[in-house]
Amino acid sequence: MTPRAFLVRGLLAGLAAGILTFGVAYVAGEPQVDAAIAVEEAVAAPADAHTHDHAEEDPGTEVSRDNQSTWGLATGTLAVSIVLGGVVGLVSAFAAGRIGRLRPGQSTALVALLGFVAVALVPFLKYPGTPPAVGNPDTISSRTVEYFSMQSISLLAMIGAVLLARRLLSSMSTYRTLLIAGGAYLVVVIVAAVVLPTVNEIGNFPADTLWYFRRASLLTLATMWGAIGIILTGLVGRLYETESATAARRDLAATL
Structure with a gap:
């Protein structure tokens, strides 16, 4: 039950959680992003038509929407999930044996739950996510x-x-x-x-689109934290059972 063992399992849990989170974000979140972009483009179209005859602007390097919603989303989601899994794993290693009579698996679950509340849920309630076309x-x-x-x-x-x-x-x-x-x-x-x-x-942004986007954002956060917590709890619990069984066999052997 070393910090390295917790870290490795945290990284693995983060990888698995990242794959699951990408699926949720792509299915639930990307349609709302597309809807927000459509609103943004509809608002910007008259202004672009008015200024087009006055100046030509260099669009610079552009990333296609298809790449943003697939490879870009997958890369970002996996990176964040793996890092978060490693952090939760290290904190769980520190918390093991220090929170009452909780076993390492139980304390790991508690760390993930409290982390979700403190790092994701409470800040989201004060400053929820905003889609394109919202905010100055x-x-x-x-x-x-x-x-x-x-x-x-x-x-x-x-x-x-x-x-x-x-x-x-x-x-x-x-x-x-x-x-x-x-x-x-x-x-x-x-x-x-x-x-x-x-x-x-918010301005005149459609309330239903904003609500659906924020609901999808919270669902994505909950999926990431929940998957990391559940998978890591299972991995740590199995490690604890294995180490406990090994220690019991050693104690039995020492008495013979």
Whole structure:
């Protein structure tokens, strides 16, 4: 049960999760991206027709939409999933044996669940994904900073909540510990969500297309984190059973 063993299994879980996530993103997400692009092109067409006679612009290097939605999407999804799987694996290695009486497989599942809530779900609730044609290009930098600020606060608050729970478990029941630690996390992220700026740059973008896009985005995130958590939990659980059986045989042999 070494960190290397957790890391290797995390990378494998990330690879498998990346393949599954690509399928979900392609089936559920890409049609919504196409719909958003169609809205963007419909809005931009009159302006392009008006300015076409005044100046000729170099379009530069363009990547076809087919490549974006296939190879580009697959490459990005696999890269993110593999890296995320490795990170979850290393954190799970650190958490093994340090969270109450949970077995390594159980603590791995908990790490993946808490990671999804802190890194993906809570920041998404404050700053949900936006499709093409939504948002002012001049505010991309500020919106990026605000998103990562919310994500950082949420992650640090979750780490603090876990440390608080570990300290309280020695003197309180599990229910009260979860209530206090979970409440502390909620207070921090709610305050952060209220204090951080609100982004409202939707304009006249169709509400149904925006909803479908954001629903697909959340489904893709949940698939990635869920697949990593489930696969890695199974791999770590099998490793723990194998190591436990080996240790039991050694102990038995030592008594003979």
